[in-house]
């Protein structure tokens with residue numbers, strides 16, 4: 010088992026107002042965290058989360074803007090609806106609900122993403138590695154096995 | 156450069172709902188410093204400048220300005236403006252006028268793959284900009300059928316439709332594909348696993 | 350202040366509130382509430398023994414709550430008069446102060462508020478301004494970020510008698526700031542809070558920046574602004590000095606301040622308008638130049654003093670250009686920022702002027718007022734006959750009419766300014782205006798329309814603006830139609846609907862209803878009343894089928910001679926377009942309508958006699974072939 014829990018981070022490209030914070034995410038993320046930047050959390054296909062889980066990620070974090078601060082009006086609300094539902098499904102098939110985290114970042118807060126990630130990492134550490142759903146089989150576009 | 160006399164862009168913008176307060180702008184720059192497009196996407200993006208262009212009837216520059224096309228009407232600037240100008244309303248008005256004059260959104264918009272679209276309407280229901288409509292259309296090899304259709308003048312390229320589509324029939328043409336994201340993700344997972 | 354207190358003819362009444370003001374110029378009755386200080390003024394020598402003994406500490410509002418004071422206190426060491434005060438809200442009744450005061454026996458817990466009434470000749474209001482609290486502007490984080498402070502807090506930090514003895518420090522860690530940002534227009538020039546400009550913040554931003562720079566040459570100071578306003582002698586030079594000293598002026602209003610939660614460092618992202626680029630800077634301390642706003646109790650004071658407020662809430666002066674110190678009520682004057690935000694030189698100038706204005710009253714036995722005052726015919730007033738009315742009281746911009754149900758209305762002559770608004774509004778013609786009685790004005794109308802009325806353009810002009818405009822048109826030799834006949838009243842509010850009906854009844858071709866632009870009205874809100882009535886008439890005439898343009902409303906200032914000439918010429922052109930026979934037919938058709946509205950005209954005292962006189966004179970003149 011790797012030393013630190015593996016976190017797949019999906020970040021909407023808008024949610025960090027401070028340039029320093031975005032720069033940290035873009036260049037300073039530790040090896041155990043993998044960044045996927047999307048135009049909006051609404052662009053995140055539940056498939057991505059499923060793949061992360063099946064590929065052995067210990068946690069998935071999705072960071073978006075506060076509801077009234079969404080760059081695309083209602084994108085984050087739709088994303089939350091879609092991913093929350095998907096999370097229920099994951100929970101049902103045995104992937105701990107706590108491992109998928111949706112965070113809403115206030116534009117005015119500085120240094121918040123670092124803190125959120127550290128806290129999440131700590132929680133995942135306590136939960137231990139997640140391996141029960143690892144299949145090593147990619148689920149590609151259209152849902153077929155690739 | 157001289158002020159154009161043959162355009163009444165400002166008057167036209169004021170006549171469109173949302174653009175009424177145009178002339179009240181005193182160029183304080185609050186909107187620009189609040190704007191995330193400027194921060195994240197295009198350093199040259201500047202809503203204050205666009206308003207100024209509209210005030211001075213600089214029609215050509217206003218229609219070609221990035222601001223006209225990249226503003227997603229997130230309205231972060233609206234509550235911040237000390238002159239209570241509905242900035243995205245002004246920008247939308249300029250955009251409407253530009254489209255009416257045949258200008259086109261130069262940035263990416265969503266595209267429908269008409270060969271596979273099943274007209275379920277999921278994309279239509281999630282689009283925050285009501286840019287998607289289901290239309291009757293003659294499609295090669297499929298005949299007269301209903302498919303989704305994107306209005307490029309309204310699409311803001313958020314990608315919600317792509318994430319919602321269950322038949323991978325709609326996507327942003329300059330954006331990543333699902334497969335690219337997955338390749339990348341798996342690359343990291345496999346590397347970390349060893 | 351110390352000098353003023355020493356002057357034998359000046360009595361300083363500290364801790365005293367004005368509760369009621371009655372009467373009029375030279376004869377005000379003012380009710381004052383002297384608050385109980387619980388320290389006797391005749392015994393306290395200001396030794397501070399009580400404050401030293403007092404164990405209770407509360408924040409000192411004078412120090413912007415940056416320093417404590419005791420429950421037995423004076424707000425600042427220079428307080429005048431130097432008499433201590435016990436804050437009953439904070440006092441725990443331990444009586445240590447009584448002990449400390451000892452033989453002086455100045456402390457008296459049995460004191461109560463005293464209500465006194467004084468005869469006052471003139472009143473100078475100098476209640477100053479209040480400060481906008483930036484807490485609701487969450488984007489700047491005041492109240493949430495310790496190192497964001499207001500200008501008033503900076504004034505106390507920067508003051509050698511202040512909480513830190515003049516050492517400017519960051520509230521979060523008491524460190525001396527190396528990088529300071531000053532943000533202008535916080536809550537001012539902002540339609541979400543206060544839309545007007547606070548007048549002096551640009552200047553004190555520069556002042557504070559320069560002072561700090563002189564004391565700390567290596568301090569990095571930036572001023573964020575929308576526009577820098579330095580109107581005044583030496584002000585621009587001061588701005589120059591600041592630039593020379595290396596203070597950075599950044600044109601661009603920041604949308605947001607963000608804070609590093611650990612170090613409490615502040616970050617400001619703003620557009621630099623001149624560069625057209627957004628720049629982020631880091632700061633140790635940020636000072637917000639909060640808006641100057643009316644005192645929190647300004648509305649209350651305005652009703653106590655019976656003086657009006659301008660839009661925005663400041664006290665309203667008689668006339669913005671001609672009488673900026675006087676209130677609309679004779680004998681009440683304004684000094685300083687209570688009338689509108691202004692800096693110290695302007696406040697002092699206005700204060701001196703107000704004192705001079707007030708002394709004119711104190712030094713005269715009689716007081717001259719305009720002769721055109723209103724008078725009520727008590728036997729005609731319906732209120733005296735038990736009918737509810739009070740229209741005149743509501744119409745008067747000066748509160749000069751006393752309306753009590755059951756009694757006929759009464760004009761307080763000393764308060765009347767002679768605009769005639771009440772006369773114009775009274776539906777029962779029970780009130781008239783000296784020198785502009787209905788009889789007098791109707792007589793003029795009848796004379797002016799005696800011959801070929803259908804060709805005449807009858808122009809009702811107000812004394813202060815449109816009459817002046819017509820005068821200017823004449824002295825400037827602007828040509829306008831010779832068919833114009835001008836008629837003067839004091840204010841468009843006096844242009845009674847009856848006067849207009851009578852003019853049309855007599856067959857006037859066209860009527861101009863003219864007065865001041867709304868902001869120029871000589872009588873506060875007279876023009877507003879006039880404009881409302883004109884709009885009503887306009888609608889009514891349109892309904893009656895009058896040709897558009899025969900009744901016209903225009904606001905013309907005394908400087909707009911060209912406009913006056915243009916309007917008259919346009920009206921002439923309108924008349925020329927109506928065929929003669931059609932015009933005559935229209936006049937004849939509307940005549941009975943007008944008559945219906947004028948059935949009671951002849952009952953107005955003096956009117957019938959005046960009409961007989963006019964007819965006689967006109968006849969005589971016509972016989973002698975004099976053209977009118």
Ligand SMILES: Cc1cc2nc3c(=O)[nH]c(=O)nc-3n(C[C@H](O)[C@H](O)[C@H](O)COP(=O)(O)OP(=O)(O)OC[C@H]3O[C@@H](n4cnc5c(N)ncnc54)[C@H](O)[C@@H]3O)c2cc1C
Nearest residue numbers: 475476477478500501549553685686687691692693694696
């Ligand atoms: C941070 C800051 C810095 C400034 N720096 C400068 C500067 O460097 N130079 C400059 O020229 N100007 C400066 N000004 C402006 C200056 O403060 C004003 O011009 C000046 O205070 C106006 O004087 P005033 O007497 O009209 O009102 P105020 O100074 O406000 O005084 C009014 C007084 O009336 C009292 N009062 C209020 N209501 C009542 C009531 N109902 N009954 C009895 N008493 C009442 C108040 O307690 C107060 O003592 C600054 C202003 C601010 C906010």
Ligand code: SF4
Nearest residue numbers: 180183184185186236
């Ligand atoms: S915030 Fe408002 S006033 Fe300021 S530049 Fe933008 S639109 Fe103009």
Ligand code: SF4
Nearest residue numbers: 403440441443444446
């Ligand atoms: S009695 Fe009140 S004022 Fe006097 S010392 Fe005690 S607390 Fe202070």
